[in-house]
Amino acid sequence: MIYPQSLVRLIDELGRLPGVGPKSAQRLAFHLLRSDRAAVDRLAAALVDARARIASCAECGFFAEGEGGVCALCRDPRRDRGLMCVVEDPKDVAALEATHEYRGLYHVLGRALSPIDGVGPEALGLDRLARRLEGGEVREVILATDPDVEGEATAMFLSHWLSGRGVRVTRIARGLPMGGDLDYADALTLVRALEGRQEMREGGVSG
Amino acid sequence: MIYPQSLVRLIDELGRLPGVGPKSAQRLAFHLLRSDRAAVDRLAAALVDARARIASCAECGFFAEGEGGVCALCRDPRRDRGLMCVVEDPKDVAALEATHEYRGLYHVLGRALSPIDGVGPEALGLDRLARRLEGGEVREVILATDPDVEGEATAMFLSHWLSGRGVRVTRIARGLPMGGDLDYADALTLVRALEGRQEMREGGVSG
Numbered sequence: 001m002i003y004p005q006s007l008v009r010l011i012d013e014l015g016r017l018p019g020v021g022p023k024s025a026q027r028l029a030f031h032l033l034r035s036d037r038a039a040v041d042r043l044a045a046a047l048v049d050a051r052a053r054i055a056s057c058a059e060c061g062f063f064a065e066g067e068g069g070v071c072a073l074c075r076d077p078r079r080d081r082g083l084m085c086v087v088e089d090p091k092d093v094a095a096l097e098a099t100h101e102y103r104g105l106y107h108v109l110g111r112a113l114s115p116i117d118g119v120g121p122e123a124l125g126l127d128r129l130a131r132r133l134e135g136g137e138v139r140e141v142i143l144a145t146d147p148d149v150e151g152e153a154t155a156m157f158l159s160h161w162l163s164g165r166g167v168r169v170t171r172i173a174r175g176l177p178m179g180g181d182l183d184y185a186d187a188l189t190l191v192r193a194l195e196g197r198q199e200m201r202e203g204g205v206s207g
Numbered sequence: 208m209i210y211p212q213s214l215v216r217l218i219d220e221l222g223r224l225p226g227v228g229p230k231s232a233q234r235l236a237f238h239l240l241r242s243d244r245a246a247v248d249r250l251a252a253a254l255v256d257a258r259a260r261i262a263s264c265a266e267c268g269f270f271a272e273g274e275g276g277v278c279a280l281c282r283d284p285r286r287d288r289g290l291m292c293v294v295e296d297p298k299d300v301a302a303l304e305a306t307h308e309y310r311g312l313y314h315v316l317g318r319a320l321s322p323i324d325g326v327g328p329e330a331l332g333l334d335r336l337a338r339r340l341e342g343g344e345v346r347e348v349i350l351a352t353d354p355d356v357e358g359e360a361t362a363m364f365l366s367h368w369l370s371g372r373g374v375r376v377t378r379i380a381r382g383l384p385m386g387g388d389l390d391y392a393d394a395l396t397l398v399r400a401l402e403g404r405q406e407m408r409e410g411g412v413s414g
Contacts (some may be wrong), residue, residue: 002279002304004272010257013250018238019231030298031225032254033261033270040258043220044251047239050217051247054240063240065211072209091237097209 007033059132061108061125062093073097073106080104082139084132086158088112088146096144104142107132112150113157121157133165140168147174147192214240266339268315268332269300280304280313287311289346291339293365295319295353303351311349314339319357320364328364340372347375354381354399 003011007029015025032040057064057071064071073079073093083104087093093106109124132138143158145151155171162169175193176185185193210218214236222232239247264271264278271278280286280300290311294300300313316331339345350365352358362378369376382400383392392400 002269002301004261004270004279006253006257006260006272007270010253013253016246016250017235019234024226026301027226027298028224029257032258035258037258039223040254043223044254046213046217046220047247047251047254050213050236051239051242051244053213054211062209063211063214065213072211091234094209094233 056108056110060106061110061128062090062106078103081137083142084138084140085142085144086129087144088151088154092144092146105138107141109145109154112145112154114150121161124154124158126161130165133162133167136166138167140170143169143171263315263317267313268317268335269297269313285310288344290349291345291347292349292351293336294351295358295361299351299353312345314348316352316361319352319361321357328368331361331365333368340374343373345374347377350376350378 010032011022011025011029014020014028015022017025020028032043053065054063055065055067055069056062057074058068059070059074062071062073080103083102084107085096085102085104086107086109087096088109088111090108093108096102096106107129111119111123113119113121113124133141141158141162143155145154145158159169159171173196174189175196176182176189182190217239218229218232218236221227221235222229224232227235239250260272261270262272262274262276263269264281265275266277266281269278269280287310290309291314292303292309292311293314293316294303295316295318297315300315303309303313314336318326318330320326320328320331340348348365348369350362352361352365366376366378380403381396382403383389383396389397
């Protein structure tokens, strides 16, 4: 190898990041070597610091500071504690928050059911969800797992599991993405869009 | 912001990397938080370590370990010391090495001439190049700066600067990229491809 050992190691470590191939790892490494040394130290410190501090929120499973800590969303008194949106991943919380429309709480499963990978219901940590529903404050649970095989199966399973617990159980709509072309949509999306069709009212659509 | 402070900081630092937008920075951060803590520590150490150790090769300007150190290429006794390829950037050395065809030395300028950005000949560090040519060992200097405005201007300037120094001065060929379509090539590339045309010989092309 023509590179010094410490550069090879840096390229190798950067190349382990998701979406970073050998070529981008090299480009990133070259950039970092040309950067201000303080900037590189800051990045390294941010990495170690975030990894050491961030844990799952003891309530919802989103990111919180410190083991046993509670996240900013669960602590926010302005959130509607009657609504709980169940998602697979912290990323999904971020996506829903970016809409600025949803004002309820979340529940992050951390994964979807996947029998093929040996992920059964016990991996979903449902004790934690059951405990959160015990208080009786939650009126509605919105199942917002991904619209793929695992996510649909998880939603199906949870809707059974939730029945009889005195909450309304809903599933986010599957249909045509906004801004898309109908003739580009896949058949399954079109089937779901038809199944989920809603009455038109003047000036909008009924709920 | 809904994220804990240390996560915001990590996303922010990752987003400063070239080619990493806010969305990818978040994706990388989420991945790192889920990674093994030892793996994150290793990445951080590799960053600090490489930035602290790697310097420019005292001979050619490529990457070397330690201030005043000499790179693996310059140290390699099997390289042809009569050939010197002048490039703008360490990345270019890596690209040429990946061909496994070139066995001479390199000279990394670190930049190209760019009067618009106030980069004049004095920024090219030509003293260093002059010193390397003094021994008289170098027979040929191959100008391999980029085939863009700055790179062409730099090659032009260097060919003047090198005349009378007793070395053959050549420029890498500009022409149609292999595997491409002639009718997709831009006009300037076609002009260069025509200008640089070579006599066909049976079984190949003359030099």
